Amino acid sequence: MADEFDAGIAREWVRVIAVRVSEQATYLGELDGAIGDGDHGGNLDRGFAAAVGKLDRTTDSAREVLTATGGALISAVGGASGPLYGTYFRKLARALPEHGGASAAELGAALQVGVDGVRALGGAAEGDKTMVDALVPAAAAFAETATDGLPAAAVAAAEAARRGADATVPLRARKGRASYLGERSEGHLDPGAASSALVLAALAEVVGG
Amino acid sequence: MADEFDAGIAREWVRVIAVRVSEQATYLGELDGAIGDGDHGGNLDRGFAAAVGKLDRTTDSAREVLTATGGALISAVGGASGPLYGTYFRKLARALPEHGGASAAELGAALQVGVDGVRALGGAAEGDKTMVDALVPAAAAFAETATDGLPAAAVAAAEAARRGADATVPLRARKGRASYLGERSEGHLDPGAASSALVLAALAEVVGG
Amino acid sequence: MKKLIDGPDAVVADALRGMAAAHPGLRVDVERRIVTRTDAPRQGKVGLVSGGGSGHEPLHIGLVGLGMLDAACPGEVFTSPVPDQIQAATAAVDGGQGVLHVVKNYTGDVLNFQMAAELAGDDGVDVATVLVNDDVAVEDSTHTAGRRGTGATLFVEKIAGALAEDGAALKEVTAAGKEVVERSRSFGVALTPCTVPAAGRPGFELGDDEIELGVGIHGEPGRERGPMRGAAEIVDVAMSAINDDMPLQGDLLVMVNGMGGTPLSELYVVFADVERWLSGRARITRSLVGNYVTSLDMTGCSITVCLLTPQLTQLWDEPVNTPGLRWGC
Amino acid sequence: MKKLIDGPDAVVADALRGMAAAHPGLRVDVERRIVTRTDAPRQGKVGLVSGGGSGHEPLHIGLVGLGMLDAACPGEVFTSPVPDQIQAATAAVDGGQGVLHVVKNYTGDVLNFQMAAELAGDDGVDVATVLVNDDVAVEDSTHTAGRRGTGATLFVEKIAGALAEDGAALKEVTAAGKEVVERSRSFGVALTPCTVPAAGRPGFELGDDEIELGVGIHGEPGRERGPMRGAAEIVDVAMSAINDDMPLQGDLLVMVNGMGGTPLSELYVVFADVERWLSGRARITRSLVGNYVTSLDMTGCSITVCLLTPQLTQLWDEPVNTPGLRWGC
């Protein structure tokens, strides 16, 4: 049970995401195969493996850790999700204190800044059936429950992300590759929203929620 | 029951070959598919259809009828069998009397000349697993029984061709496409030998044997 | 899956090694995945950079050379290249007159090239972008990611490349590229799906008597799945879709492009049908028939049409010397 | 069977119609099935005629033009052309210096060209023949029809074509063609079979994990059927077979040729492996990677190697302008 989101936890977060993504790579690929091109699992697997390799093991700044993670994702992924998740981590990192760790409230604000970065870059709004549909409610839930402490806030965020992801199923995609399908995109879980739920679940896991 | 191989019978021979080849095209193609490239049925179907279209309907010379048939085969087939059957008919035609029909003895000698043409052009000897294995015994049987009359000689030739064709099954091919297969060509009926048996059976049919 | 490869993850690097060995006229950086002309950067010449997922060869790596691209950045199979890679390629071909990025309209390509352009801008390189979105099978609305970039990419690379070779400024080269995009449309058809090496099985399924009309170059589904039919009927669907979107008239550049697994003879059959379809409406004055913008081993074809102008025709005709496209030298 | 055609029996004629529309620089006689250079016959120049079954495009109809063939005669799919057709093509390109027939060693091709040569001889045309038999997968003995003609046909057409373009006499052009045959060897591998349109189903069957080693360009079986393996191992089988038959040394021209259904990227992977296999033994100084001598939609590739001499290299480099092969002009 952590009270502060410090560099060690940030590193652990990235490591756990990498493990979960690798475990779920086939599943994420299948989700993407249904309404995209099937590479989302492979893309994130490659990306987070690179991020683990680029973890700044010396710094005590969570901000530096996650900045490196964002950069690694951008440099290693290539697909739409690379720049988007890369931006998410880089923007949220930049919103963290320059040195040391962050409080729950600070992390909550940072997650919000991360999502704003994703929205600005990709142009997707809520309801467009993208990762935004999981990241937005997650950030909101985290901020709302931040006063209950890091673990509780992370659990709330993870749950919100999961619900947000599940809610993409009936939607018609308006962004990304799935939008080519028009109404045929309905009835499928968005792969990016699914991986976002996984990213937030990993956070809850590492802060001991 | 015909006593003379005249122009009318020659035309009927070509027409019946065309019908039988067309009926057996798939079968001949399958034989060729097993040890060649599968087009023997289509080749002969195209060739004899062209030959029927080129039948000289005005002449009373069997020689002229079959010369045109040979030419049509050469012009329409393309595969190995085109020049070979074309040569067979052209050479045997040239050995027939210039005008009118031929006696059984004359036709027997002509069939022999036809086979010699095939051997000279293709370089195949008996036992090489080709049409030669059917055409050679057929010509020999015809010549031997010519004194019994045209129908009897034609029946003997047809039977000899059939036996000769069947005897190609165990042989290893030494000519044509099947020779690439080496020992894998053993155990298959040679398609050209099979079609030769059909050509001779058609002769027996039209002379009323 | 049966493929002539030495491991599914090594395909891109191994193919680049093969290119390096086969084309001494190209500089191939296998490590960084950049193919450049050996004479790059050419001082005073606008640089042309393109790239995208691998699996569409000869696009883009086979279109580097005189009169066309200065550099290409291949990504993983069907995955866009990354910003660092594009930035490095951009830097490598900047001859002081700026660099044009030719980008196919897919979210991944757009975002990665956009980030690269920002990085290159930070390095002081003047970067412009032409976004190719020629695929009429996709509804073009604010409710989608917009039309996909397919066959017209080759037209843009050839024509902008010729203009850059002639010494035109970045603004002109960009304008010509955009003009080609505006005047070009494509429509694709898949008869059988393709298999990404890393996936090991076909990306989608098609019945024995089914085809995908309006397919993308990654096998993305299109307008409809329908029964198999003759080439002339398929051509009618494709040409009607193109013509409805951009009425065809005057002089045309037409490409009948194979998806990778279709024999050349069939592409010529399709071209004959396209010519018949157009007769009385427009005139094909320039053409390409072959495998240019492929989707691995997919069978099928796409048809791309560009409404020519005298200037575009002239630029099309200028010399080009790349592994995939060559004439005039 | 799903093919982009308008009826299985019309493929050859329809593809020729497409060629006619796409290549105004060629004279295409759809009726008689002859493709000729528009400037034929060229007085004082030896004419080059080749032909064979269709389905191997761009061979031969796509290799007509400056520096290569003067005429090509396509037969039905996988069936040799007929004597009248070859005779007509021969007459059409005879510029008084005689005509060379480039013939692949298949009984059907040999016999039909032989008859055509006799007919042309009767017309007073001096005809010589180069028989191409480069396929080492076939045992070469008096007990077979001899080795099949495959990839080296393109080498012969290019090199003899260049010499003819230079104004050499029939004897010299023929000798150069024969020299190329003597110095060239090929080996092919099929991963999946091809489907002849008229047959409607694959010509042979291969298991999901099986390949045919030493396959011919019509899918004829080769040395052995074996389990699927990596590209480097396949290259080892092919190169060892070639090297056992003709020790490789010095400067080589190497073609890695796709069978029609294999992506270009895989052919480059194979080329990289060939280069690695040769390292320390010989040097690739000229190369071709692509679909040149195909077998409809078959997947797989063939490797063809020619031991170069300075003269052969020079002839290879001379300008060529055909739909399928073009450089130097």
Ligand SMILES: Nc1ncnc2c1ncn2[C@@H]1O[C@H](COP(=O)(O)OP(=O)(O)O)[C@@H](O)[C@H]1O
């Ligand atoms: N414009 C966008 N804004 C936000 N997210 C997007 C956008 N476009 C795509 N995505 C997300 O990216 C996911 C696909 O990622 P991935 O498969 O890795 O990339 P690609 O589509 O390039 O193959 C989608 O499921 C969606 O959640």
Ligand SMILES: Nc1ncnc2c1ncn2[C@@H]1O[C@H](COP(=O)(O)OP(=O)(O)O)[C@@H](O)[C@H]1O
């Ligand atoms: N050199 C030859 N001499 C005699 N007959 C031959 C020779 N080569 C092939 N044949 C015959 O031709 C038949 C094959 O004919 P066909 O399939 O029509 O031609 P292709 O082999 O060109 O496809 C063989 O079954 C064989 O009987």
Ligand SMILES: [Mg+2]
């Ligand atoms: Mg994807």
Ligand SMILES: [Mg+2]
């Ligand atoms: Mg045959």
Ligand SMILES: [Mg+2]
């Ligand atoms: Mg992708």
Ligand SMILES: [Mg+2]
């Ligand atoms: Mg044949």
